Every structure is written in C-alpha cells, then in structure tokens.
Amino acid sequence: MKFVDEYRDPALAGQLLAEIRQTVTRPWVIMEICGGHTHAIMKNGLDQLLPAQLELVHGPGCPVCVTPVETIDRAVAIAARPEVIFTSFGDMLRVPGSASSLFMAKSTGADVRMVYSPLEAVALARQHPEREVVFFAVGFETTAPGNGMALLQAKREGLTNFSLLASHVLVPPAIRALLSSPTNRVQGYLAPGHVCTVMGWQEYESLAEEFRVPIVPTGFEPVDILAGLLMALRQLEAGRYVVENQYGRSVSREGNRAAQRVMAEVFTVRDRAWRGIGVLPASGLVIRDDLAGYDAERKFAVESIRVRESELCQSGSVLQGLIKPDGCPAFGRECTPEHPLGATMVSGEGACAAYYRYHRTSHA
C-alpha cells in the first residue's frame, strides 16, 4: 500500500531505533497525546524496542475515553425516545455510562444505528421526516469539521429533524493543563498528527516556548513514531524547545483553513469536563446559539441524570500520564474489556485496552 508500507519498513525503523539509542544520554519522559499513537506503539511493540532511558507515557487523546459519563447517559436517554433515530460511530456504542450503554439501549428497543459518516445521519433525516435523527458528534479537532459540515448541510436542506449531540474536545488546553500540573513528569510531546492536519501546529508554539517542551506533530505508522521520538529527543538533549513537524506529508503550520472556518461557523469554545480528569478551561466545543435548533442537548431536555463512576477505576490517572494502565490495581482483574470499569478499557483507542490487548503477559 503506497504511503503506508514505506512507513512500516523494518529496515528504516531499525535505523531510527539505532539513532535513538545513540542520541539518548539520560532518562527522558515523552507523552504521546493521541490514542492512535498509543495503539500503534503497542501493536508494533515499539515500547519493547526503545532504550530503557526513554519512557513513553500515554495521554488523554482518546475521544471515547474522555467523553463524560454524563454525556453518555444523556445520549442513552435521548436514544430511548421513541421518535429518535440515534446515530453514532461504532466505537461509542459500547462505552458504559452510569447504568447503560448505547448497545444496551439498542437491545431494549432504542433505534440506535452505527454510521460511518455524519452525512449518513443527514441522509437518514432526509429519508425519515417523521423521525428525529440525532448524531453523536464526538471527537477532537479531527472530527469537528466533518460534523459541523453535516449540520450545515442539514441547515442548507432545511431539515428540522436533524441535530448533533456535540461532545468535542480540544487538544492544546489539555496539554496546557497537564504541563501546569504540579505532578507533571512529561518533558516532551508527540502531538496528534490528525488533529494538526486540521489545526496546523502554530497553536502549539506558545506551549513549547512557555513550558520549555519540544512538541512534534507525528504520524501514525511505526516509522513516523520513531522519527517523531528522535526529533523530540534531539531537542531535549540539545536543550531546544520548539515545535518541529514530523508529519510533513499531511500537516502544515496553518492547517486546513476551510475546515477551521466550518468549525468557527458551527461551534464556540467553552469550559468542558473530561472524563477522569475534570473540567479544563476553554477545552470543549459547543454548538453556537444561532444554531440551537440543531443542538440535541437543547432540543431534548434530559432531566435527572445521576452519574455513577466506578470507585476502583483510575482511568483519570492513566489519562494524565500519572500511572501506566497496568499500574492500576483493577487492571486485568476487576477491569477487563469484557467488564470494563472505565472508558480507557472499553475504547478501541484507550490506553488500558491497548495494554490489555497487546501486553497482558503478567495477567494472562
């Protein structure tokens, strides 16, 4: 596969690993923010190949994991309404809320449908004018433009039976919060390549300078990740702290202006709760007031959500890079993919699921 295989080339990866070993002179802690990076690292076993001085910690970059329980509960409640066709990407369906998930709601009669694009949900609204079609708009800056486009498309067509349950989050405020924490150990970041494809990297420049951390937008293949790590390491060893782009084939400094315009037209920035972490200032996107008719949260008043979280689950500490998944006492015992206590274990991109799936040796 062109544009993929060359980034999985074992010889090239071997060269990069050798350069990483030569570059490291002392211990460093680097965080990969994105869950896609975490899975690529675990799936290819990169963590086993890196020198021991280089510690990778996993960040909060899994949209499924950081979606608040309250939002899942709200989604389940809206999906249960008889007039609603509730649509979502596949990986949100299994995530547990306080008492139920969208899959469980489906099994008890809710009309929950998996789609591959928010435009499919718009098409459903067109086909079923007598129903209310809701799309669960989850994700980072990566999915926000597409979801925004779907809303604008529905508006253009005059559809009044389409709405988004929006739960978008932004990466830079999360990095700022993690770096500002007194418990922070992270000295460098692999920034999420796909987010930067939309947003560019300029918004990371002030973070790199202020907190004196190298930040490297990085792609998702093994060669990308190793190259990104090498770039971050070279900066750390040389005492440089800037944004350097590894993912040049997709990412520019300014990002995708058209996508940014759609985001600005549909969403506005608000404080936002991250599951397991808490409220982070200016870290979420909500639908603008002038588009309130397309906002499922305002369209379907859901009262009396009582959120219940597992007391054993330490996914918040995992998401902040404070502990590794297998450092949680419940990991692989009370908490498994079959019986997940937190979203980090159930999500396809969750760090706990990645550890359980690929490196469970001590619990097998």
Add this chain to the structure above:
Amino acid sequence: MHNLNPEDFSCPLPIMEYETIQLAHGSGGRLSAELVSRLFLPRFGNETLNRLEDQAVVDFSQGRLALTTDSFVVDPLFFPGGDIGDLAINGTVNDVCMSGATPLYLAAAFIIEEGLPLSILHRVLLSMENAVKGAGVQIVTGDTKVVNRGCCDKLFITTTGVGRVPEGVNISAAKLEAGDKVILSGTIADHGMAILTSREGLSFASRVQSDTAPLNGLVAEMLRVSPLIHAMRDPTRGGLATTLNEFAASSRVGIMLEEAAVPVRPEVRGACEVLGIDPMYVANEGKLVAVVPAQVADKIVAAMRSHPLGREAVIIGEVVADKQGLVVMRTTLGAQRIVDMPVGEQLPRIC
C-alpha cells in the same frame, strides 16, 4: 429452467401466481407442496430427497461419523463473491471436513419471511444447487417455514451435514504439540470485509470479494499426503485470531506467529485500515488453518499449493511450549505482541 439469468428471474409457474412468499407457502397445504415440488426438488432432487419422507434414510458404512449444524442469517443476502445460499452449503461442508471427514449428506431448513420475492428465493436456491454440485454432496432432507413479516429478516437457512471420518484420522483442537507448524491456506479477512463493505455501501472497497468455497477437496488432498494433521479449523466468525486462541487454550500451549507471513490482500488491508479493523479478527469462509507436525509441514503445504483453494498456503508460525494459552505475534519490527480473543464485534473507530 436453464439459461436463467437470476438477476431478472420471474417465476412463470402456477404457484407463482404469487410473486412473493405468502404465509400459506408455509402452511403445509397445497402451496407448501408446490413450493417444494416446483422450487426445491428441481434444484436438489435425488433418490433420497425425492421420497419426501419426514426423514432421510441413507447408506452408511461402519466407522466414525462427523455431524454438524449451522444457521445462516447473513445480511445482505447477496454480497460480492457469494450469497446466503452458497454460504449455507460451503459453511456446513467445511465444518464437517475440518474433522478430516468426507462430507456426504446435508439437511437444509429454510425460515422465510412473508413477502420475500420468489425471485430472491429462486436465486438463492440456484446458488445452493451450484454449491452442492461443487462440493459433491447431496441434500437429502429439509424443511421450510414461513413466518409473519417482521418475524425474521428475509431468509434464514439452517444446514446440517454428516460425513465419514477416514480410518487413522484424528483431528482435534486439543492435539497441538510444541514444535508443530501452523499452516494457513490463503489470504485472510476477504469474506468479512466483503460483507461489511457491501452492507455499508463503502464503494472504495468494491473490489473486496468473499472467499466462500467448499474445502473438502483441499482437505482430501492434505490427508492424501499425510494423515498426521493435529488440528484443523476454518476461521469463520472471530477470524484467524479467535481460532488460534481456541487451539492454544484447548491444547494448553502457546502459538508464535510471524506477522509478515500472514497474507492479506491489498484491497482488504486497505479497507481494514480505513475502518480501523484488524484483519486477524475478520471472518473467512473459504480458508482453513491447520496445525501439523514439523516433519510433514512442507509436504502438506506443497500438496495444498497444488489445489486451487490452497495456492497461497503458507506456514505462519509454530506451537511453543511456553506462553501457555496465548497467541503471540512477532511484529515485522521484531517486537512481540499478544493476539487476543476479540470482545464482541469489532467496531469501526471515530478517527
């Protein structure tokens, strides 16, 4: 009834004053009888079935019997490379022959939703007819039921198969031994991705075809060169990963795979990449995985490659004494990772 193009078939026969299945087609009365005599018997008729008894009485020599049953509820009914009809025959033939048995007889039961166009049923039966001939088996008894609209999804088929296990063949998931080689008959994930991409209308993956096929000929070829096969299975739902995990658990051994050795077609790999799905967990319908003693492995692979359904047969790993119950993959970069059992369906990811 020959030279029919199933695409534009409309049945000219009297039962077929109706273009769609009526509840009366399942009533046991005249319409039921006509459905059987006009639609089923011309496809599957043989001396045993034609007696239309409530059971089939068949010749069977002494020895061991392999028996299996499976239900087919696939959506959509027709997909690139196959349909529910050939799946229902091939799937059951394969389940019988994975024991090393020669499949002989099948029973087929149909649950049909009221309102199903007869042309659709006919297309499925034509496909089953071809599959029966291809596999060299006979349908010797069967059943049809018609249920109210909404009580099943168009058409469900259950097939039961029996076969004779040859002398000296003893194949079981519990027989793996350290040092055994793991052989795969060809590329993985073709069937599951064909279904998924046609169900969801993902046009970028339109070249992905199901691999549905009867494997009894391939198995016979393998047994001809060596009866020493330890374990064999067609990795259907749950894919190759699930089958190998079942082997490892049953035999209390580990399995070490080479990532680079597991073949995946480029178009299938592309579709999997886009959807965030691991081909190791995707269903196959015309592939088998066999675990054989090292000393006969090359001979068996060579025999498989001489058969059209085993042309891409390859050794993908071996059985190890440590890592009990685990399937571990050596990645192309030289690291190792666990290939776990899946939890439920694989779900396409957000980004």
